[in-house]
Amino acid sequence: MRWDHLAENPATARDAALFGADMVTSRTFDTPEFRGMTFHEVRARTIVNRVPGASRMPFEWTVNPYRGCTHACLYCTA
Template sequence: MRWENLNPDSGHSRADAALFGAEAVTTRAFDTPEFAGSTFHEIRNRAPGASRMPFEWTVNPYRGCTHACVYVTS
């Protein structure tokens, strides 16, 4: 599944997480005491400069399902 690269033991590099190239992606993972045993991942993709969207970054809070369809961004 394409999200497996977020697992630090997977052997994947940071570049594997990129949808538009590694330089366009900011990632971080953190644990919180309120949710013991859960690790949260934040992935932000920089929107291309030619985009007509009124923002610079996109945030996708969904991990998606186990089908991992390439045409679905969640």
């Protein structure tokens, strides 16, 4: 598969910090639709993720450009 070279070494990934101080850039977007929210721009290794084989999805990969959610639904734990 063309993304196989992006696989991370589990031995080093387990001990590494999630974010290094030099890897995170914070910016605040002051627009009416995002008032009161802070977005963190993060350098990502990849935004392509494999869908688990047991999933009913008709595809094997997803593209996730961001984490989290801005809807703030009361019933969700995202």
